[in-house]
Amino acid sequence: MLEGTDLACWRGERAVFAGLSFSVATGGALLLTGPNGAGKSSLLRLVAGLIRPVEGRLAWNGEDAMSDLPAHARRLRYLSHGDALKPSLTARENLDFYARLWGGEVTPALAALGLADLADLPVRVLSSGQKRRLALARLALAPAALWLLDEPTVGLDAASVERLGALLAAHRRGGGIVLAATHLPLPLPDAEELRL
Amino acid sequence: MKAFAAVFLREVRLAMRHPADTLAAVMFFVLVCALFPFGVGPAPEALARIAPGALLAAALLAALLPLDRLFGAEAEDGSLEQLLLSGLPPAALVTSKALGHWVTTGLPLLAATPIAAAMLNLPVEAWGTALIALGLATAVLSLFGTAGAALTLGARRGGVLLPLLVLPLAIPAVIFGAAAIEAAAADLSARPYLLLLGALVAVAAPVAPLAAAFALRAD
Numbered sequence: 001m002l003e004g005t006d007l008a009c010w011r012g013e014r015a016v017f018a019g020l021s022f023s024v025a026t027g028g029a030l031l032l033t034g035p036n037g038a039g040k041s042s043l044l045r046l047v048a049g050l051i052r053p054v055e056g057r058l059a060w061n062g063e064d065a066m067s068d069l070p071a072h073a074r075r076l077r078y079l080s081h082g083d084a085l086k087p088s089l090t091a092r093e094n095l096d097f098y099a100r101l102w103g104g105e106v107t108p109a110l111a112a113l114g115l116a117d118l119a120d121l122p123v124r125v126l127s128s129g130q131k132r133r134l135a136l137a138r139l140a141l142a143p144a145a146l147w148l149l150d151e152p153t154v155g156l157d158a159a160s161v162e163r164l165g166a167l168l169a170a171h172r173r174g175g176g177i178v179l180a181a182t183h184l185p186l187p188l189p190d191a192e193e194l195r196l
Numbered sequence: 197m198k199a200f201a202a203v204f205l206r207e208v209r210l211a212m213r214h215p216a217d218t219l220a221a222v223m224f225f226v227l228v229c230a231l232f233p234f235g236v237g238p239a240p241e242a243l244a245r246i247a248p249g250a251l252l253a254a255a256l257l258a259a260l261l262p263l264d265r266l267f268g269a270e271a272e273d274g275s276l277e278q279l280l281l282s283g284l285p286p287a288a289l290v291t292s293k294a295l296g297h298w299v300t301t302g303l304p305l306l307a308a309t310p311i312a313a314a315m316l317n318l319p320v321e322a323w324g325t326a327l328i329a330l331g332l333a334t335a336v337l338s339l340f341g342t343a344g345a346a347l348t349l350g351a352r353r354g355g356v357l358l359p360l361l362v363l364p365l366a367i368p369a370v371i372f373g374a375a376a377i378e379a380a381a382a383d384l385s386a387r388p389y390l391l392l393l394g395a396l397v398a399v400a401a402p403v404a405p406l407a408a409a410f411a412l413r414a415d
Contacts, residue, residue, distance in 0.1 A: 100205070
């Protein structure tokens with residue numbers, strides 16, 4: 001259960017959003033929508049603990065999530081705009097680092113996003129859609145309770161969106177929570193929407 | 197501990213994939229040392245006199261070279277956020293990066309030290325001490341340099357700001373390092389100076405990562 005109460009976020013001198021409240025139950029999904037600059041990415045960064053809220057409280061199962069940031073970080077996966085991939089390393093080596101952090105097996109995670117054939121290619125030769133898939137493969141490594149996805153389907157083909165849909169469904173069946181910022185339709189059935 | 201090792205191994209792996217970066221620092225070090233015989237003249241006594249200071253200054257300048265990309269490259273592709281979310285406390289993350297910088301830049305400089313020492317006519321008896329002194333001095337620079345890299349991350353002209361911030365902090369390392377090598381060259385005990393250098397590392401090891409962690413968090 002993730003609960004945000006009365007959250008406010010400032011960027012420089014400007015309030016991005018204020019008085020924002022939401023709650024997502026176990027197994028639930030929340031879609032963040034709104035025009036560019038509405039603060040969708042800022043909210044995801046805030047929930048990840050990367051920026052501190054100016055006001056308000058973020059609670060995980062009733063406890064303040066920000067009081068122990070390393071523990072909060074360990075229960076979440078954050079997919080940002082950047083794919084966080086190193087061009088000189090192969091797909092497998094890029095994922096291998098995260099497997100060391102979180103546990104899990106690299107080969108099935110690559111297969112889950114249809115990247116098995118590209119595993120040993122350096123990331124610099126991959127297309128932008130393939131890079132996005134590799135970034136998404138991090139989600140398939142090891143379970144985490146909270147997924148924060150910033151425009152997860154940008155650049156993905158239909159087959160990959162379907163694969164992501166399967167991952168999301170399995171994650172939610174296991175009691176996982178998804179927060180996703182998007183302009184595109186996402187394979188998240190009966191997700192609630194938060195318009196910023 | 198597992199995450200600490202993972203970040204460190206990633207750093208080493210990336211450096212091995214880009215050997216040119218390490219090689220550039222080593223070549224810079226050797227070339228700066230090679231300039232001194234031309235400037236001072238080839239008189240052996242004059243060269244040996246300036247050798248300790250020249251070695252230290254050249255090594256620290258060379259070790260500065262890769263620092264401005266230490267966090268810059270990570271921030272650009274989104275890796276920095278993933279590293280901050282790795283579950284490692286930020287100070288531990290920075291320590292791991294500093295250790296990675298020392299192993300991929302400081303150690304290769306040590307490998308090139310005999311060449312530089314020979315060009316500066318440093319007595320062979322002092323080479324061992326020179327290696328220890330440079331190893332400790334570059335460790336100090338890796339630690340303070342990582343803090344500087346975190347502080348100047350996102351700053352315009354961060355690459356220029358970084359040396360201005362870090363080199364003054366490295367002055368004690370130059371003083372004690374050069375004194376140790378001088379003592380060894382004069383057949384005296386270098387131990388007190390090396391111990392002082394070690395003390396510098398011991399101070400920098402907790403202070404610099406805490407400062408860097410604060411800077412990374414405050415973004």
